[in-house]
Amino acid sequence: MDYEIVIGLEVHAQLLTETKIFCGCRNKFTHEPNTNVCPVCLGQPGVLPVLNKKAFELGMKGALALNCEIPPRTKFDRKHYYYPDLPKNYQISQYDLPMSERGYLDINVDGVEKRIGITRAHLEEDAGKLMHSTDSSVVDLNRTGTPLLEIVSEPDMRSGAEAKAYLELLKLTLEYVGVSDCNMEEGSLRCDANISVRPFGQKELGTKNEIKNMNSFKGVEIALQLVAEKLFDATKKGEKIEQVTWGYSIEKQKIFKMRVKEEANDYRYFPEPDLPPVEVSREWVEQVRATLPELPRAKHTRFMDEYSLSDYDASVLMQDKPLAAYFEDVAKASGNPKDSANWVINDVAREMKERNISGISAFPVKPETLAELLALVKGNTINMPTARALFARLVQGETASPKDIVEKECLAQVSDSGALKEALEKIVAANPKQAAEIESGKHQTAMWFVGQIMKEMKGKADPQSVTQVIAERFGIDPGLLQKKK
Numbered sequence: 001m002d003y004e005i006v007i008g009l010e011v012h013a014q015l016l017t018e019t020k021i022f023c024g025c026r027n028k029f030t031h032e033p034n035t036n037v038c039p040v041c042l043g044q045p046g047v048l049p050v051l052n053k054k055a056f057e058l059g060m061k062g063a064l065a066l067n068c069e070i071p072p073r074t075k076f077d078r079k080h081y082y083y084p085d086l087p088k089n090y091q092i093s094q095y096d097l098p099m100s101e102r103g104y105l106d107i108n109v110d111g112v113e114k115r116i117g118i119t120r121a122h123l124e125e126d127a128g129k130l131m132h133s134t135d136s137s138v139v140d141l142n143r144t145g146t147p148l149l150e151i152v153s154e155p156d157m158r159s160g161a162e163a164k165a166y167l168e169l170l171k172l173t174l175e176y177v178g179v180s181d182c183n184m185e186e187g188s189l190r191c192d193a194n195i196s197v198r199p200f201g202q203k204e205l206g207t208k209n210e211i212k213n214m215n216s217f218k219g220v221e222i223a224l225q226l227v228a229e230k231l232f233d234a235t236k237k238g239e240k241i242e243q244v245t246w247g248y249s250i251e252k253q254k255i256f257k258m259r260v261k262e263e264a265n266d267y268r269y270f271p272e273p274d275l276p277p278v279e280v281s282r283e284w285v286e287q288v289r290a291t292l293p294e295l296p297r298a299k300h301t302r303f304m305d306e307y308s309l310s311d312y313d314a315s316v317l318m319q320d321k322p323l324a325a326y327f328e329d330v331a332k333a334s335g336n337p338k339d340s341a342n343w344v345i346n347d348v349a350r351e352m353k354e355r356n357i358s359g360i361s362a363f364p365v366k367p368e369t370l371a372e373l374l375a376l377v378k379g380n381t382i383n384m385p386t387a388r389a390l391f392a393r394l395v396q397g398e399t400a401s402p403k404d405i406v407e408k409e410c411l412a413q414v415s416d417s418g419a420l421k422e423a424l425e426k427i428v429a430a431n432p433k434q435a436a437e438i439e440s441g442k443h444q445t446a447m448w449f450v451g452q453i454m455k456e457m458k459g460k461a462d463p464q465s466v467t468q469v470i471a472e473r474f475g476i477d478p479g480l481l482q483k484k485k
């Protein structure tokens, strides 16, 4: 019998607000531990949470970018569990009326499009952070109350590669709309997975295993693959599948068993009595929707349509929103999108990598400057080796414009007929045999003269002007020589 793996992902994204979701504390947990705290986020008795409107709007913006529907009414609930990083012993989350539901993302794996459903995206508060050493554990509650958007997918993924593609597009989408910085290493984007195995064609899901807190794309793909292998093995041997929660170690690239569940958790959800339900007007939704920027896949399609870029070039640029904007500036200033994409994807990206420049905003060559360089090549003023040498100088901090440098240092291809004629006379005088050949009507010899002049002018001669000068000197119709080229 053949089996398939079924994967669903739960992603938590920290929202980029100034303050926490239910109090006025700063939303910064990199500060001195336990300094951004107050009675509300410490869960002291008698305090009242107040919903941060900005957090709600950022959550809505993220949900809309994920194609979710926003219901007209939503509420908050208490999710009860006891843990040392959770001072209230409950977390304010959303249970049966989430702020958004029924969204999707269209992923592309090896050229195959697939729609991954998003069950819901709801708001909740983050817990604190525990730090363990050999003889003690300490807690930092700065993170307590950080607004989170929890995004729950449908179990629509069938491989680690699909899960990775979904997570990458999800991250890119949230970054595009600017609701989260999605830094996986710092934990602002965290991913849990549900995974099960079932015979092909069966509708019911197999017993679920979970993988907790994966914080890299590669980790997600590897951990899912490892758990899938264990589930396949057990299923094929006819063993009973335990409900295991796995952890994943990036360093060792290994999964480890965290716990085996006997039954489903009962969090005793009930409506948060201190927060009124939120009525969401259609106007509000449309106002937030109007602030959405162009999303990654839309940009990809537009780049192919508007600039005739290849699928590959458009994909590379889509991955980096600021780089895509840089490309568009170069393309518009130069009127030459194809060469702009080539230069940005190859030369600019290479220089950024070599010089450890993390973002295009710190790149020393401005789009207009690169456009000017491209125009010099396109207009046959300079040739490619000269252009690359100039680009290297610009990256190293050269401040003069490419045009000025070319003029000042005489880097332009020489099309001045005086200089070319002079070079030609020199060559004719030194090579009477070839001169006699061309004079006797052997027009092919003209190509030999073109080569000699190029050499004489150190590669800077403009080929068209050279042909012109030769044609005039030997009384040949220039059209005949052009055709010979």
Ligand SMILES: [Zn+2]
Pocket: 020, 023, 024, 025, 036, 037, 038, 039, 040, 041, 042, 145
């Ligand atoms: Zn607080």
